[in-house]
Amino acid sequence: MKSLLAFFAKRYIAGTERKDAIEAARRLGSIGILATIDHLGENVKNPSEAQAVADEYLSLLDEIKTSNVDSTVSLKLTHLGLDISNELAEKNAGKIIEKALLHNNFVRFDMEGSAYTQRTIDIFLKLREKHPNVGIAIQSCLYRSRADMELLIKKGASVRLIKGAYKEPPDIAFKDKKDVDKSFEVLMKELLLKGNRPAIATHDLRLINEAIKFVRENNIPKDCFEFQMLLGIKRTLQKKLANEGYRMRVYVPYGKDWLPYTMRRLMERKENVFFVVRNIFD
Numbered sequence: 393m394k395s396l397l398a399f400f401a402k403r404y405i406a407g408t409e410r411k412d413a414i415e416a417a418r419r420l421g422s423i424g425i426l427a428t429i430d431h432l433g434e435n436v437k438n439p440s441e442a443q444a445v446a447d448e449y450l451s452l453l454d455e456i457k458t459s460n461v462d463s464t465v466s467l468k469l470t471h472l473g474l475d476i477s478n479e480l481a482e483k484n485a486g487k488i489i490e491k492a493l494l495h496n497n498f499v500r501f502d503m504e505g506s507a508y509t510q511r512t513i514d515i516f517l518k519l520r521e522k523h524p525n526v527g528i529a530i531q532s533c534l535y536r537s538r539a540d541m542e543l544l545i546k547k548g549a550s551v552r553l554i555k556g557a558y559k560e561p562p563d564i565a566f567k568d569k570k571d572v573d574k575s576f577e578v579l580m581k582e583l584l585l586k587g588n589r590p591a592i593a594t595h596d597l598r599l600i601n602e603a604i605k606f607v608r609e610n611n612i613p614k615d616c617f618e619f620q621m622l623l624g625i626k627r628t629l630q631k632k633l634a635n636e637g638y639r640m641r642v643y644v645p646y647g648k649d650w651l652p653y654t655m656r657r658l659m660e661r662k663e664n665v666f667f668v669v670r671n672i673f674d
């Protein structure tokens with residue numbers, strides 16, 4: 393089963409090593425697409441592991457600079473010790489943001505399951521008071537996101553809007569896909585109008601076309617926002633948007649801890665589940 397998942401993961405992951413991610417970012421750059429590199433992993437349980445993850449990000453930022461690829465970095469606070477303490481995650485993230493600032497680079501906090509939403513926003517806001525080069529992700533599936541977005545817009549924060557990849561209970565999240573999509577559309581328009589360099593992160597063609605129509609109608613310049621997609625998904629559309637002059641950034645994950653990320657990609661599309669199930673019984 394693990395080797396079948398490893399085969400499935402190849403489509404979504406640059407490789408296990410930092411150099412694989414740099415190479416993927418370079419390939420994207422050659423066709424006019426920007427990158428954001430993520431070192432895979434989450435929910436680390438001891439401080440030395442969290443420290444090693446922070447060190448890996450520091451080396452990654454150095455390598456992005458020396459290799460001259462156009463890439464920011466994305467990270468998860470539980471990868472940096474949030475399950476151990478807020479202070480540890482904040483300290484580790486702070487070091488990465490400071491190094492990124494030195495290199496004129498940018499750090500985006502991914503958003504994890506709802507148990508971490510408030511703490512991620514709190515740590516983000518604290519660090520952003522000191523450093524302008526950090527952004528956050530907000531999930532349209534959560535009821536609270538409207539209020540969170542309003543606050544983040546007021547603070548001038550850069551938000552990546554996503555639908556949300558974690559299974560959430562019905563008392564806090566929309567369950568019907570139509571409602572998640574509707575919420576995305578409402579938040580997206582709000583962000584495009586009032587946000588600070590927002591990222592519209594979806595592969596949903598209807599929402600992408602809606603964004604394009606909306607920016608045209610409201611004379612929002614193409615360099616004031618960007619589209620983001622995941623490595624291995626809708627590659628033709630990524631190229632098309634870049635060719636049309638939109639800022640297009642692709643999320644490039646790498647590392648040995650690829651299973652949880654792969655499982656989320658697997659579960660968000662029934663064709664992917666069928667693919668794996670079919671191959672188990674093949």
Ligand SMILES: Cc1cc2nc3c(=O)[nH]c(=O)nc-3n(C[C@H](O)[C@H](O)[C@H](O)COP(=O)(O)OP(=O)(O)OC[C@H]3O[C@@H](n4cnc5c(N)ncnc54)[C@H](O)[C@@H]3O)c2cc1C
Nearest residue numbers: 502503529554555556557593594595596620621622643657
């Ligand atoms: C740049 C980026 C960063 C992200 N960061 C986070 C984060 O920090 N936290 C978080 O919770 N989620 C994150 N996500 C994942 C996101 O929440 C969604 O789970 C994911 O993007 C699928 O939703 P969708 O918007 O593409 O819409 P959907 O309606 O799910 O998909 C639209 C279409 O895209 C294609 N598609 C979608 N998923 C797949 C797949 N796995 N394999 C193949 N085709 C697919 C299909 O054609 C589908 O019809 C991120 C997504 C992107 C693009």
